[in-house]
Amino acid sequence: xTATEPRAEQRPPVAPSWTSRTRDRVRRTVPExxxxxxRQPAYVRSWIYVFGVATLAAFVVVLATGxxxxxxxxxxxxxxxxxxxxxxxxxxxVELFFACMVVHLWGKFFMAAWRGKRALTWxxxxxxxxxxxxxxxTGYLSQxxxxxxxxxxxxxxxxxxxxxxxxxxVLDPGQMLLWHIVLLPSVVGVLVVLxxxxxxxxxxxxxxxxxxxxxxxAPPSTGEVTR
Amino acid sequence: MTRAAGKRPRDDTPDAHDFPTRxxxxxxxxxxxxxxxxxxxxxxAVAFGSPDRKAITLKAWxxxxxxxxxxxxxxxxxxxxxxxxxxxxxxxxxxxQKIGPLPLEKWGGVRIPIDSANDLVIxxxxxxxxxxxxxxxxxxxxxxxxxxxxAWAGAYADALAAAPDSDPARVKAGDYGPTPxxxxxxxxxxxxxxxxxxxxxxSAFYPTDQTRPMLLLSDGAYLExxxxxEHLGGDQWGxxxxxxxxxGQPWMWLYTFWxxxxxxxxxxxxxALVWGLMMVLTLALLLVPVIPGLRSLPRxxxxxxxxxxxxxxxxxxxxx
Numbered sequence: 113x114t115a116t117e118p119r120a121e122q123r124p125p126v127a128p129s130w131t132s133r134t135r136d137r138v139r140r141t142v143p144e145x146x147x148x149x150x151r152q153p154a155y156v157r158s159w160i161y162v163f164g165v166a167t168l169a170a171f172v173v174v175l176a177t178g179x180x181x182x183x184x185x186x187x188x189x190x191x192x193x194x195x196x197x198x199x200x201x202x203x204x205x206v207e208l209f210f211a212c213m214v215v216h217l218w219g220k221f222f223m224a225a226w227r228g229k230r231a232l233t234w235x236x237x238x239x240x241x242x243x244x245x246x247x248x249x250t251g252y253l254s255q256x257x258x259x260x261x262x263x264x265x266x267x268x269x270x271x272x273x274x275x276x277x278x279x280x281x282v283l284d285p286g287q288m289l290l291w292h293i294v295l296l297p298s299v300v301g302v303l304v305v306l307x308x309x310x311x312x313x314x315x316x317x318x319x320x321x322x323x324x325x326x327x328x329x330a331p332p333s334t335g336e337v338t339r
Numbered sequence: 340m341t342r343a344a345g346k347r348p349r350d351d352t353p354d355a356h357d358f359p360t361r362x363x364x365x366x367x368x369x370x371x372x373x374x375x376x377x378x379x380x381x382x383x384a385v386a387f388g389s390p391d392r393k394a395i396t397l398k399a400w401x402x403x404x405x406x407x408x409x410x411x412x413x414x415x416x417x418x419x420x421x422x423x424x425x426x427x428x429x430x431x432x433x434x435x436q437k438i439g440p441l442p443l444e445k446w447g448g449v450r451i452p453i454d455s456a457n458d459l460v461i462x463x464x465x466x467x468x469x470x471x472x473x474x475x476x477x478x479x480x481x482x483x484x485x486x487x488x489x490a491w492a493g494a495y496a497d498a499l500a501a502a503p504d505s506d507p508a509r510v511k512a513g514d515y516g517p518t519p520x521x522x523x524x525x526x527x528x529x530x531x532x533x534x535x536x537x538x539x540x541x542s543a544f545y546p547t548d549q550t551r552p553m554l555l556l557s558d559g560a561y562l563e564x565x566x567x568x569e570h571l572g573g574d575q576w577g578x579x580x581x582x583x584x585x586x587g588q589p590w591m592w593l594y595t596f597w598x599x600x601x602x603x604x605x606x607x608x609x610x611a612l613v614w615g616l617m618m619v620l621t622l623a624l625l626l627v628p629v630i631p632g633l634r635s636l637p638r639x640x641x642x643x644x645x646x647x648x649x650x651x652x653x654x655x656x657x658x659x
Binding site for chain 1: 350352353354355356357358359360361362363364365366368369372373375376377379380381383384385387388389390391392393394395425426427428435436438443444445446447448449450451547548549550553554556557562565566571573577578581582585586588589590591608610611613614615621624625626627628629634635637638640642643646647649650651653654655656
């Protein structure tokens with residue numbers, strides 16, 4: 113700001129801009145204090161809630177180990193013991209990622225976590241799950257070893273049978289590698305962000321038939337409430 | 340908004356932000372989760388490693404199962420291999436599989452055109468080392484009618500199947516035209532190690548597309564024999580597994596499951612049927628929140644009582 117520029121409260125009102133509209137939209141979607149709250153509803157006390165965060169943590173490990181493999185290239189892990197170890201880390205982080213995600217998904221199903229206008233949160237989670245299956249599958253096809261030979265030879269028939277194989281050629285490891293490390297992770301990454309935004313926007317689904325206690329009955333709550 | 344007394348709306352779940360709260364450190368939870376997952380990953384990687392069985396080269400195939408290479412080349416020439424008359428996306432000699440009346444495979448189109456006899460056998464032989472006997476055999480083959488070629492190769496395929504161990508050296512004499520010479524030279528080309536680069540064609544210097552070598556290898560019996568020995572066969576829960584005692588892709592269990600049961604396990608249309616079924620089931624999973632009955636199921640299953648059993652009654656009032 114220059115010395116001659118008027119203070120904000122002295123400026124004349126201006127027409128809404130794309131920037132201000134975007135900022136307002138973001139603010140309406142996830143109000144300040146809600147995107148990273150330091151308090152949660154009192155009913156959030158079960159080990160099942162840990163698996164959502166654990167899935168996210170496993171996703172970070174999957175990305176980190178995949179990043180190292182990508183830096184060194186497709187042959188590295190066949191030829192170097194360090195590369196093979198990093199591949200082992202990548203494999204087991206993927207197994208843990210899916211284990212956590214499946215428990216998270218079942219937990220959310222048993223809670224009917226789509227209640228209270230949370231249908232889109234459920235749907236983005238399901239699409240993340242499907243996208244992750246596709247990402248892992250293309251990883252197996254990109255390994256350039258016996259397993260990728262056999263899996264691709266088997267998978268082509270299913271994909272060809274519904275017309276997908278004409279565009280998504282599992283017998284081309286070059287194409288599969290790009291799907292594995294660029295296209296699908298990008299889609300899954302964007303969906304994960306969207307999923308988290310929706311979780312933060314709507315908060316954690318309350319138990320069945322639960323209602324907030326009347327103010328007189330409510331226990332004292334210290335600190336700022338999350339909204 | 341007022342509502343008629345006693346009439347509950349379809350979804351009257353209250354706002355989560357209206358409930359009493361308690362301190363909850365999300366960042367700390369994430370950091371601990373990251374540390375635990377990283378430690379578990381390290382322990383599992385050190386303890387079990389990961390499988391990396393080398394890819395089967397066409398040279399290795401020719402060395403380990405030469406009779407299978409000869410039989411496969413003959414089947415390609417006779418038009419009886421798995422990739423011959425496959426249908427889309429490789430050729431238009433058949434419509435491929437359908438889901439009911441929907442020919443999705445045909446609609447996908449022939450985008451990876453492959454003529455298995457010419458692209459997988461004859462052209463590689465024409466590109467490989469030449470000798471007078473091979474040149475004469477190729478000229479005879481190319482000068483013959485399609486029906487004559489099929490008759491020669493078909494008769495030789497039958498003779499190979501009838502010979503002990505499918506050994507070409509023990510095949511009974513017959514009218515096979517140039518097929519035995521072509522098949523024998525094809526085996527020699529595979530043994531030389533030069534077949535892969537010829538099959539990948541114009542991209543041989545930077546090969547990524549392995550469609551042709553893979554179709555050829557898949558048409559033989561050797562690859563499947565090796566896979567079955569690793570418990571990877573289609574009726575052994577196939578491609579969700581991987582070599583050795585590793586978990587593979589257990590999240591694909593439902594897709595693989597259908598191939599193990601009738602009518603899918605005995606249907607020639609199994610791939611399309613399984614994919615169709617999985618599309619329906621996937622759509623159902625996606626749309627659980629709006630499917631009457633299914634969306635109410637968790638309330639009746641009662642697992643939620645276990646999940647929320649520790650919630651103090653003073654902080655959450657149950658609606659009657």
